[in-house]
Amino acid sequence: MALDYGKCAKEIYENLGGRDNLVSAAHCATRLRLVTVDNNKINMKKLEDIDGVKGVFSSNGQLQLIIGTGTVNKVYEEFLAVSGMTAATKEEVKAAAAAKQPLIKRMVKTLGDVFVPNFTCNCSLWPDDGAG
Numbered sequence: 001m002a003l004d005y006g007k008c009a010k011e012i013y014e015n016l017g018g019r020d021n022l023v024s025a026a027h028c029a030t031r032l033r034l035v036t037v038d039n040n041k042i043n044m045k046k047l048e049d050i051d052g053v054k055g056v057f058s059s060n061g062q063l064q065l066i067i068g069t070g071t072v073n074k075v076y077e078e079f080l081a082v083s084g085m086t087a088a089t090k091e092e093v094k095a096a097a098a099a100k101q102p103l104i105k106r107m108v109k110t111l112g113d114v115f116v117p118n119f120t121c122n123c124s125l126w127p128d129d130g131a132g
Contacts, residue, residue: 006078011046012047012079016041017037017041022083025083025093026090028072034062035093052071053066054067054068061098
């Protein structure tokens, strides 16, 4: 039987702690990506049991619901209608999630973003031993 996208979106919305608990919503190829105010208001167990939701986890300040390719975009459109939210890009959701992180985590990430690209190995700088 085909998934009822509207029902799936409504059940997701009902277990997120209300509209005031939602900051932003976007989707990628397989996941609905949400940023919430307070993860303690979310009923994770009920989210996991919703027909159409294949998995739920929280990562880097985002609540991610695995829904699947070709389905997530339809559930997302219904979710926007049910919640009254406007569409956000994946980058906007990442930025909102990052802003929620504690100051120390944001500082470490900034340092990592600055220095990690400078540690790449440029093999053309190594001397050629003539073996190859």
